Amino acid sequence: MSTVLDIRDYSLDYLVPQGAHRVLDAISLSVSKGEVVGLVGESGSGKTTLSWSIMRYLASNAREVSGSISLNGDNLLTMPQRQVEALRGGRLGMIFQDPSASLNPTLTLGEQVIEVLTRHRGLSSKEAWQLGTDLLSDVDLKDPAAMMKRYPHEVSGGEKQRVLIATAFACRPDCLIFDEPTTALDVISSAQILGLFERLRAETGVASLYISHDLALVSQVADRVCVLNQGKLVEEAPARTIFAAPTDEYTRKLVAAVPDPTRRLLAEETLSHPQPLLQINDLSVYYGRPGFLQLLRGNKTPKTVAARDLQLSVAAGEIVGVVGESGSGKSSLAKALTGLIPFSGEIDYCGQRITSANQMDKDYRRRVQIIFQHPDASLNPRQRIGEILARPLRLYGLPKGESEAQAIARLLEDVRLPAEFAKRYPHELSGGQKQRVAIARAFAARPELVICDEITAALDVSVQATVIELLLELRRRHGTAYLFITHDLNLVRQIAHRLIVMYRGDLVETTDVATLANQGAQHAYTHALIDAVPKPAQAAG
Amino acid sequence: MGAMFKRLLTTPQGAIGTFILLLAALLVCVGPMLAPYDHEALSILSRYKPPGAEHWFGTDQMGRDILSRVMVGARSTILLSLLATGLAMVIGSVIGTASAYLGGRTDEAIMRTMDALMSIPSLLFALLIVSTLGKSGINAVLAITIAFIPSMVRIARSVALAARRQDYVNAAIARGESTLYIILREMLPNIVSPIIVEATIRVAFAIMLFATLSFLGLGAQPPDPEWGLMVAEARRYFFQAPWMMLIPGLAIAAVAIGFNLLGDGLRDALNPRSH
Numbered sequence: 001m002s003t004v005l006d007i008r009d010y011s012l013d014y015l016v017p018q019g020a021h022r023v024l025d026a027i028s029l030s031v032s033k034g035e036v037v038g039l040v041g042e043s044g045s046g047k048t049t050l051s052w053s054i055m056r057y058l059a060s061n062a063r064e065v066s067g068s069i070s071l072n073g074d075n076l077l078t079m080p081q082r083q084v085e086a087l088r089g090g091r092l093g094m095i096f097q098d099p100s101a102s103l104n105p106t107l108t109l110g111e112q113v114i115e116v117l118t119r120h121r122g123l124s125s126k127e128a129w130q131l132g133t134d135l136l137s138d139v140d141l142k143d144p145a146a147m148m149k150r151y152p153h154e155v156s157g158g159e160k161q162r163v164l165i166a167t168a169f170a171c172r173p174d175c176l177i178f179d180e181p182t183t184a185l186d187v188i189s190s191a192q193i194l195g196l197f198e199r200l201r202a203e204t205g206v207a208s209l210y211i212s213h214d215l216a217l218v219s220q221v222a223d224r225v226c227v228l229n230q231g232k233l234v235e236e237a238p239a240r241t242i243f244a245a246p247t248d249e250y251t252r253k254l255v256a257a258v259p260d261p262t263r264r265l266l267a268e269e270t271l272s273h274p275q276p277l278l279q280i281n282d283l284s285v286y287y288g289r290p291g292f293l294q295l296l297r298g299n300k301t302p303k304t305v306a307a308r309d310l311q312l313s314v315a316a317g318e319i320v321g322v323v324g325e326s327g328s329g330k331s332s333l334a335k336a337l338t339g340l341i342p343f344s345g346e347i348d349y350c351g352q353r354i355t356s357a358n359q360m361d362k363d364y365r366r367r368v369q370i371i372f373q374h375p376d377a378s379l380n381p382r383q384r385i386g387e388i389l390a391r392p393l394r395l396y397g398l399p400k401g402e403s404e405a406q407a408i409a410r411l412l413e414d415v416r417l418p419a420e421f422a423k424r425y426p427h428e429l430s431g432g433q434k435q436r437v438a439i440a441r442a443f444a445a446r447p448e449l450v451i452c453d454e455i456t457a458a459l460d461v462s463v464q465a466t467v468i469e470l471l472l473e474l475r476r477r478h479g480t481a482y483l484f485i486t487h488d489l490n491l492v493r494q495i496a497h498r499l500i501v502m503y504r505g506d507l508v509e510t511t512d513v514a515t516l517a518n519q520g521a522q523h524a525y526t527h528a529l530i531d532a533v534p535k536p537a538q539a540a541g
Numbered sequence: 542m543g544a545m546f547k548r549l550l551t552t553p554q555g556a557i558g559t560f561i562l563l564l565a566a567l568l569v570c571v572g573p574m575l576a577p578y579d580h581e582a583l584s585i586l587s588r589y590k591p592p593g594a595e596h597w598f599g600t601d602q603m604g605r606d607i608l609s610r611v612m613v614g615a616r617s618t619i620l621l622s623l624l625a626t627g628l629a630m631v632i633g634s635v636i637g638t639a640s641a642y643l644g645g646r647t648d649e650a651i652m653r654t655m656d657a658l659m660s661i662p663s664l665l666f667a668l669l670i671v672s673t674l675g676k677s678g679i680n681a682v683l684a685i686t687i688a689f690i691p692s693m694v695r696i697a698r699s700v701a702l703a704a705r706r707q708d709y710v711n712a713a714i715a716r717g718e719s720t721l722y723i724i725l726r727e728m729l730p731n732i733v734s735p736i737i738v739e740a741t742i743r744v745a746f747a748i749m750l751f752a753t754l755s756f757l758g759l760g761a762q763p764p765d766p767e768w769g770l771m772v773a774e775a776r777r778y779f780f781q782a783p784w785m786m787l788i789p790g791l792a793i794a795a796v797a798i799g800f801n802l803l804g805d806g807l808r809d810a811l812n813p814r815s816h
Contacts, residue, residue, distance in 0.1 A: 335711075338714075338715040339714070339715065340711050340714055340715060360717075362717050365715065365716060365717035366717075369715075370711075370712070370715050372708040372711065372712065373708075374708060377707045377708040377709065378707075378708035378709050380727055380731070382730035383730075391713075391716065391718070392716060395717060395718070441712075
C-alpha cells in the first residue's frame, strides 16, 4: 500500500506571553491508501491542532519547529498558499464535529454542495446540481432532489453530516480528516453515520485520519490507533490489540476509564428496604405559547411537547438513570423537578404534593439539588469558589458546630479539592475541578435527591471516571439518591439501580439494570440504543 | 485589572484617551490652584486681549483671563457630566437587568416605556425637564440622567438576556434565591463591561448636552465659568474676539474626544475575544 499522508517528526509551538508552549512534539504518523488511522486523545492533547496543521490553517501564534507533512510526496509545509487553497476541500478534505456550524445557514444545501463541485471538479452548475442530487441519494438521504432545496435548519443533524460527507467524498479526495464527526450527534444517528463512512471508504479507498476522544469508537472504525497525550504520540497499535493489550501507561489509564456496562460500580445490586422519596404522576412539560394573532382568532395550536405524562418514582438512596437522545425530554424533566420551567401534573415529595413551581418551598429546594452539564456556565465567573459555596450555606443554614469557613473547607475536602481553592475564581480551575465545585455546592445543602443533568458529558473520559467515583463515594456517606440523566448508556448501566428510557417526550421503558443485563430490553427503541453504542474492538473481532 | 490597563495602554486610542483624561482629571482636582489669575477678577484695561505672553488664551469682554476660567470651569463641566452619566448607568443597568430577568409582560411594559422615552430627542427632553423644574446645574444633571436612561436600559437588557440563559442563573433559581439577589449579585457583575464601555462614550455626549443646555441658558448660570456658558456669552463678540468662543469650545471637544477614545480602547481591552 502506498503512503498518502506522511507526517515526520513534526513539532509545533504556540507562542504565549510566558514563552513558547510545545503543543505537538515530534509527531510521526502515516496513513496509507484505503487505511483508517484513529487518533485518540483527551482535550488539550493537540489532536485538533494536528488536523489544522495538515490543513495548513494555523493560529497566528503558532510556530512550526521541525518536521514535515507531505501528501502523496508533496511537502505541504513549503507549498505556496495558492496551491494549498486548491488542495483544501478537494484532494484534502475535512469533516467537522458540529455539522450545524460548518454549513452556512443562509444558503440551501444544494448551493453549498455545488459550490464545492464547481470549484474542485470544474463542472458547470447544471451538471453539478445533477451530480449533487446523485451524491445525496448515494449517502442514503431520502428524496435528494427536495433535500437540495432545503436550508440547513430544515434538516436534522445526522442529515447535515451526511450532506457534508457526500460533498467531501465527491471531490475524490486522497485524504480525509474526520474531527469528531459524530460527537454532536445522538447515538443512533452516529451509528448510521459510521456505517455510511465504512461503506464509502470501502468504495473509494480514501486514506482517513479519524480523530476522536472516544477510544471504543475509534477502535471500531480504525485499522490502527494512535494515542496522543499532551502533544506526544505515546502509543501506536492495531485497533484490535489496543484494548486487549495496551502497552503504554497512559493508554492503560484511558482504557480502564472507558465505561464497561458489565463492570458494576455499585456495591449492592438492589436496595434492601426502599423508602419512597419522590413520586411523579402524569408530569408533562410544554413549550411555546400561542401567538397574539392566534389568541385573537381563538384557535388553539398544539403546543410543542417536551415531556408527556411521565410516571416515575425514586426511593431514598436509589440511583435512577434517565437515558435518551437529545430532544427526548430528559432535561425538561430535570428542569421541571427544580421549578425552572412550568409543568403540569403532580410531584409527590415525601407526602408533600406539588403541582406548580410556586409551591416549591425552601425545604423542597434544599432537599432536591441539581448539577448542570457545563460547569463553566453553572458557576458564576465573577464569584470566588468560596462565595459560590457559601450561598447554599447562608440560604439553608450552617451545619451545627461549624463556622462558614470551616464548612467551605470541609465541602472542598469532601470533593477532594484543596481548601485554598476557596480564594480562586472558576476560570482558574480545570473542567473536572469546576464540576467538583458544582457537586460540592449541591452537597452543601445536605440534599436527599441530586439531579445530575449530563454532568460528565463535557468531561474527558478519565476525568469522568473520577467524578463518578466521587459521586458514589458521597452517596455511600450521605445516602443521597440520584436522578442521573445521561446519553451514555454504558456509564449509566455501571452505576444505576433502575433505568428509564425516554424517546421524544415519552417514557418508553422502565427497567432494573440487573433485569436488563439478564433478559435484555423490552422496547424496540431501547434495543436500538443498546445496539448503537460502539463496543471496543476486541469484542467485535 | 492590571492586565486590562496594560492592554488599554497598548492600543493608540486607549493611550491617547487616557492621556487626555489624565490632564482633565488634573484640572478637575487642582485647576483652581494652578490658575494664573483669579477667574472672576475684572479688568477694564485688559479687555479683548488676544492670546499672548501675559494672557495665554486671551481675555474676555470684562477682562477676565480665559485660561483661568477654563481651568476653574473644568470642575463643574466634567464632574456634572460624569455624575449624570453615572446615575444613568446605575439606574439603567438595574432596570435593564431586572427587565431581562423578569421577562414576559413586565419586560414588555418596561421596554415599551423606554421606547416611548427614547422617541423624544434627548435635547428636547432635557429642555422640557429643565424648564419644568427650573434653571440650575443640578436640574440639568437630572435632565441628562433621565434622557440617558432608556439607552442604558436597552444595552443592559440585551447583554443580560444572554446572561439570563446561563446555568448559574438557573442554579440560583433552583436554590430559591431572591429576585433581588439574582439581579444584583448573579447577573449584574457579569454584564458590567459592555455597560462601562457605553457609559464612557456617553460621558462625551453628556458633556456636549450639558454645554448645550448652558449655552441655551438652562444649565449653569453666569458668572459661573462653565464651558458651555462661556461659549454662549462669547457669541456676541465672535468677530471682535474669536478666541473667547474657540478656547472653551476646544476644551469641550478635547474632553469629549478623550472620553470617546477611552471608550473605544476599553471596548477592545474588555473584549475577551480580542486577546
